[in-house]
Amino acid sequence: MNDDSGARSGSPSGKGDLREGIVIRSTAGRCLVAEAETVWTCKVRGRLKKGPRQVQTVAVVGDRVRFLVLDSDPEKPSGVIEEVLPRRNRISRMAARRSGGRTEQVLMANLDQVVAIQSLLEPSPQTGFVDRLLVAAERFSVAGVLVMNKCDLVDDLEGGAPEIRKWEYFTDLGYKVIWASAESGLGMSELTETLADRISLLIGASGVGKSTLLNVIQPGLKLRVSEVTEKTGLGRHTTTRTELFPLQGGGFIADSPGIRGFDPWDIDPEQVRTYFPDFTEGSQVCKYRTCLHRDEPQCGVKAMVRAGKIPVWRHAAYLALLKDLEERKDRKR
Ligand SMILES: Nc1nc2c(ncn2[C@@H]2O[C@H](COP(=O)(O)OP(=O)(O)O)[C@@H](O)[C@H]2O)c(=O)[nH]1
Ligand SMILES: [Mg+2]
Ligand SMILES: [Zn+2]
Known part of the structure; x- marks a missing residue:
């Protein structure tokens, strides 16, 4: 160009x-x-x-x-x-300065999508992992993509065991869900197409098959690829720098050990509810405008959970994230 x-x-x-x-x-x-x-x-x-x-x-x-x-x-x-040239968006974290106060450290610009990778089995999906990553996508106004790898390990993919059907909820919310297997080749062309001509941040737990998937898509690509820790789904702070790796078909994969899990995304606990698009409708009828959809009376979101319109696990993922962010904020004080 x-x-x-x-x-x-x-x-x-x-x-x-x-x-x-x-x-x-x-x-x-x-x-x-x-x-x-x-x-x-x-x-x-x-x-x-x-x-x-x-x-x-x-x-x-x-x-x-x-x-x-x-x-x-x-x-x-x-x-x-x-x-x-002007940035479409930027991902930064607020780093503590020696002199006190906090300063913005921009990790990368012009991200197009966050790609959350997990496997259906070995290891099974981590509770709340996808919900967290999609909050990050909402936070930065970029697309969220979910890759379900190791589909070959499941006998009846179409037939619909509830724990598999569960992931279709995200399709209904407007996120792309790719059913994949690095082993059988399922979803590989869809994944290749999804990554082409875009800057993508890939995140997944250790063992879900990130390296294997990338190796199928582009043999020889040597990436660390952001990993989240098994226990909390939260990454550790590292200062290792971000890098982009060009893909043959155009586009880049962002490898950023500094953007693991949720640490750097600086979301206020009070803000997190606005990144759950499925809560918008219910929150219109909450008694309190500041309702966190937790213990408050007359909460429209909890009403939707009771009515089966929002899954219990989805609301639970929100509550867990809210708690994490509150504890994090307390520790920083
Ligand atoms: N059955 C099956 N195994 C896979 C698949 N993709 C990766 N694996 C295996 O899962 C293990 C972890 O893969 P790896 O790519 O190292 O995971 P990473 O830690 O996310 O980079 C390896 O033993 C892979 O061979 C898949 O689609 N199906
Ligand atoms: Mg790996
Ligand atoms: Zn509410």
């Missing part, structure tokens, strides 16, 4: 060319920028780094940037980032 409109000097492929690419890695001194099949090593133009801003905050992973070509030698392609 060349754009010569701002180029300073002539040649279409050489020095002075202005191009557009996506930042796939950002470190203190420089960025790696993917443009078509080439990965360019780029510095950031000094004027973009006004005040205390560092390179990492000027251009983060996922940013679309315009860069000036310095060297188009395929052995060492390099350039200078001249412009960071």
